[in-house]
Amino acid sequence: MGGRKSLLATLAWLMAAGTLMMVVRAEDPYIFFTWNVTYGTISPLGVPQQGILINGQFPGPNINSTTNNNVVINVFNNLDEPLLFSWNGVQQRKNSWQDGVAATNCPIMPGTNYTYHFQVKDQIGSYYYFPSLGMQKAAGGFGGLRINSRLLIPVPFADPEDDYTVLIGDWYTKSQTSMKKLLDSGHSLGRPAGVLINGKSGKDEKEPLFTMKAGKTYRYRICNVGLKNSLNFRIQGHTMKLVEIEGSHTVQNTYQWLDVHLGQCYSVLVTANQEPKDYYMVASTRFTKYDLSATGIIRYENGKGQASQALPEAPVGWAWSLNQFRTFRWNLTASAARPNPQGSYHYGSINITRTIKIVNSAGTVGGKLRYAINGATHVDSTTPLKLAEYYGVQDKVFKYNTIADEPPAQVKSDNITEQPVVVNATFRNFVEIIFENHERSIQSWHLDGYSFFPVAIEPGTWSPEKRKNYNLLDAVSRYTIQVYPKSWAAIMLTFDNAGMWNLRSETWERRYLGQQLYISVQSPARSLRDEYNLPDSAPLCGIVKELPNPPPYTV
Template sequence: MAWCPDGGVWMMMTMTIISFVQAEDSFRFFDLRVTYGNISLNKRNPPERVILINGKFPGPELSLVTNDNLIINVHNGLDEPFLLSWNGLHLKRNSYQDGVYGTTCPIPPGKNYTYDFHVGDQIGSFFYFPSLGVQKAAGGFGAIRILSRPGIPVPFPQPAGDFTLLIGDWYLEDYKNLTARLDGGRMIHRPFAVLINGNGNPASTSLTVDKGKTYRFRISNVGLQMSLNFEILGHMLKLVEVEGTYTIQSMYTSLDIHVGQSLSVLVTMDQPPQNYTIVARTRFTDIQSQNAVILKYSNTKSKTSKFVPRIEPGNEVDFSIKQARSIKTNLTASRQNAEGSYHYGRIKISRTLILESSAGVVNRKQRYAINGVSFVPADTPLKLADYFKIKGVFKVGSIPDKPGRAGIRLETAVMGVHHKDFLEIVLLNHEKIVQTYHLDGYNFWVVGIGNRWSTWSPASRREYNLKDAISRSTTQVYQKSWTAVYVALDNVGMWNFRSEFWARQYLGQQFYFRVHSPASSIKDEYPLPKNALLCGQASNRHRRDFTP
């Protein structure tokens, strides 16, 4: 037995695992050990405490192939519970493995848990991260790349190399101090710096390339709140993939990557041989911060790189909106990661949700909400409470479909939806910051993005892209604007919808979709894993018998 922070008891189960796989699917095994470490992230500051995975910051990249089965054994060497979540992976029929507290009991200190899931028909660039509290502010994240199976056509030639860059804002303050600040009802300050692959020293690392060759760069914004702009000075970026969807291959001088988002570009080394700068810089803020990596041509004799800031025309928000609308799905690609039908614009809408963010003070503490409801974690993961039919943990329908009365109330917010429904979700942002939202277990089509200072109405549907909108799992909502998405609910389970502005998520800007099928069939949803950790009110429960 081990202590559970909600007052319950952890029950450690045997490590028997059930996998539903096809004979030709391969298995990949990973052993991830989570520990603390002290690392100097830049030259100006002393070493900081970070969360390491296998002694690395960032953690090791998980390199996978479509339809792989993953067996990931995570050992928690921290002094507090820990969970890993898989940003952008769909985990079909398997929300038990999602790695967020609404579905999974945390791994107690000194214990381990083995995740077991199938990546399904996915390709692309993703990342894993610690989902509890604000542990993400200390690291614990790493990249995930999923390659197509051999023989499956890819809509571009094989690149000469494949680089991964994890970019994100960073705080100097220890993550436990940040947690205490939020628990005390105060918002955390702005980030101190921008890191690239865990390094805060500008131009202290380099990537070597050959002139005339084309390389793939996979970039993920793993930070806590800031949108970042990515640029390779002197080179054009050909966008080819966004969170598992092949895109129309448009050319950009730079790309905005909002917190929680991932994409990949092809870059041809067509410039005179010398050193160039890869830059990640903050966006939409009056406090500018940036970091850089050197792009080094292999046959250059130059030992320096000149940094020349780019000045883009007009307002940066208008520029970013125009860019976002230009990102579209490549319908000619042989394989796509689209939910439901390619003809999503012809599917009848089952239900429209209008989700509005808000901020306020509740019980003299800062809180954030969606449709007036600020999420409060229950003492038991919601998925376990649903499985064991434990009453009083949550109530389906505890968050409304549309904004209601003024003010904020605290609730363990769960929205009930039906398997096979097709939703229109309109995200409203009345605030002066860019917000980003993510839905676990799904991709959605980003069908509409409003102009600055625009208001959504039913007439806004005339502006929707109903042909080739990008399919992704994380979308931004610009200041004083709106974003509309379509999503096909083909994945039964309990799925987290959240702000990727992590302090807001921690202080209530999230809820869960309960995607329900009355059939209770393994064709719709896998059963509770036999090695599942049980905690809270589920601690002393026994699994229902199941025969696969």
Template sequence: MDLGRLVVAVVLSVAAGILHRAVIVGAENHHVFLDWEVSYAVSQPLGVAKRVIAINGRLPGPLLNLTTNDVAHINVVNTLDEPFLLTWNGLQLRRNSWNDGVAGTNCAIPPGENWTYVFQAKDEVGTFFYRPSLGLHAAAGGHGPIRVNNRPVIDVPFPHPDGGEFDVLIQDWYNMDATLMQQCLDGGRALPPPDGVLINGLGPYEAELTFEAGRTYWLRVSNVGTRTSLSFRVQGHKLLLVEAEGAYTQQKHYASLDVHPGQSLSVLVAADQPPKAYHMVVSSLFAGPELYGVGTVRYAGSTDKLPPGNPPLDDRSSHNSYNRSMEQARSIRMNMTSGAARPNPQGSFHYGHINVTRTLLLRNDESEIGGRRRCTVNGVAFANTGTPLKLADYFRVAGVYTVVSGWPETRNSTLSTMAIDASYRDFVQIVFENRLPSLQTWHLDGYSFFVAGMGWGKWSQDARSTYNLVDAMYRSTIQVYPKSWTAVLVYLDNEGMWNLRSQDLERRYLGQELYLRVSQGNSEVPDPRDEMPMPSNALLCGKAKNLKSWYKLAPSQHDHI
């Protein structure tokens, strides 16, 4: 590169850093500055000591409490002896996949170093959580709750609970160390069943909520576990479902609610029962042996140390039935009359009237590749190459990944690194078809989607006649029942490199993920209104490690990489 071109590159690099800050950090936005230290700790919620990942010495980690349009600056200090990344499960990170925190978009934070995430909770509200994204770190903890609250000028479709809010993180739990779990999978063996169920990282009867009689409480429930669907309920109390992953729901009472891996929802609970102690029960679904996590909801002034009698383990409305669970899923509809982050009604976007640009049919399965068990999507198990796809795309580094226009099914299963080339502002139908006898959950970073339909057997075009094209739920994580399909509709209005993954940690580790490369395709330099420039603090690694962080130039303006 000659001197003139080097000067241009440096100027553009500086401009990119300034522009990135200017775009995401407006003077009218509130800023939240946090310092999080990631460290090892020891926990034994089921009586067996295990090395876990704590944030600021806590598991679960601290609450990330934001309001719509807040800008978060989270300085993560990695004191582990291995690389680390956090991802923000459900936050859309508008125009900013640079801070998504997965291996395809970010270089890991090296041991002993720090990196600052900067992102905006742009035009969203809801209940979410953060968790580690590398290897099997999520099985060791490192998670915590996220709330994105409405701005005061936006009406919420229910009176704000006068009793307060509680974050309730539920999960399956392995006493086995995460390193041994990884060795198990690397050796071609499946993980054994989990050892138990936790509530807020606590074992039996340790988690406790306090209610005052006559008040109403907002419970924000997230399944942060490894692989198990869970049923949540509070003895003697009804759960009024009001929100799921950023969309307000039609309000309906449930005796219990299924929360599948990676999903979040909000319920209102009225403290309208005699003032004593009650069981809060979380039970595993669709797998044996059945496991239970039991906590306590205690009314203020009650002298009960524990709820009287045995916990009501047999009062679940699900009874471990896939049919019943699908019926419950279909009963959850979007509240069309309210706004979420904006004052207009959620139903003002008439998604059912938009023509579908393309259909992606994604079939999950298992196969043996190179003598090792793998989990595949259309016969392909994803392979991480050590260079984030986002950096390879930015610097145009050859040989890191392959861009494909679709995701065709291969006859022979293979290990590959591919990303689907998706056009900005396309309206895409994604059909998840589950060929296996166990439930799957799928999550798309950077987006929420309309859950248009689900049914048994194989999907066909005729299934569109059964779709809900009026008030389908708008969420970022969806379940696919055994031998069934789920169809979602997504408007690709968020440029970037976005991860589409199984929320079953074992299946994702074994290859069940892919990326969507959403771009306009006709511009070398993305418009910052559509995608933010590369942040000035971006870490470089892999094949991009020794490349200068300069802003993207036309191919004729720099040497071939």
């Protein structure tokens, strides 16, 4: 007994000291982090502004994990505002309590801490984390999250010399507070001030972001963590071999350019096979009337010579981007996070039980700008939706199915309803979701808790006969999908992960102004086989704060 107390005391001390360690147990390994979240002055575009730092870093530290690791992150909120972190693309099996969005968690209040505990169960690949409340993402607080394959699972490429995280995104020099006031007053954010690569614009930068040895091959994990713009990524003088998209190994095609839309992550292999000197990586805006870009230096070890100032140009038009999407294919011969072929899940042969059509729109409520889905704009409640459901008081907080599976034929801009938007889904049903974009701007959509199969993107409007054009064999399982202007996209998935899950626009002002909803997936059996109980350490708020705990789930 004394030995067990000693071990627990040692682990508690290591967590308090901010130390990361691996604990060897009979169960899956644990990795521990302690994060001190503060404000700090940053100047990524040369303009001093208030940023959100994690352990003094902007961007935040990388989380480097391995399939089935238990990740434990003790977050100390030293801001003057509530805080939550979400884990973009991490599926949180049976555990939406750790999703870190407003409808599932009470916030971490200023001066307090909360410990996230989630398992990266049966996943591999490239992800990122970010602060999910309000416009905090616009101030930083984001970082890379990678899930490496276990040693016993073969990977369809040789081990790279090194593994680099590349966080690209547009950036505003406005403070997150002023951005919130602007949106709350009914105005749009307008154009960003610039683009960043790992928190830097590249202007006047002399030091390299990354180094390479001649003849060696490196893995670059590229994620778009921005607020508004799709970005094109390329590396001067080098090609990129695509090997993974958002948790799935891909057919290894080679590209000169990659369009990385909001919320998306790609892994590429780059071989240092050029003259040893400096080269630029470039990230630039796409599908906009303005042209913003950032550069970062890649330096060959012992190389001589500065990078050429002649930067590679990005492609033009979204038709090129659509054609690139069509070249992405799942690698059906590669192993996944489990020792079975990825292609063993034949999604194309499963009967669709429900079709949900999502149409994005803009309008006004009370004379102020709002963004909607099927005529409804989401507002967060003071009681998280998942907590209300867990305590059985959801009737006092929200209504299910506040939008129809088929949107109204026409939504007038002044006839948008404002409420918590929750769709009730049947556990383990196989569904089809259609995103139809009637606007002239590109959209990007993300679903927490799941990966899905994007089986088609096409111009025009969707109709059932369009199913004959679906890719029902090797669509890449992923968690974010773009929808081009005046186009539609179709995804398929099984709602087999019980919980309350956020489906959102990745265009952050749209999400902030209501273009999101939640999907409630409840198991008929209140069973730990399907969903975990509310953690004992979870803070309570709203109308459930003083309620007695409901009966726990049992095996």
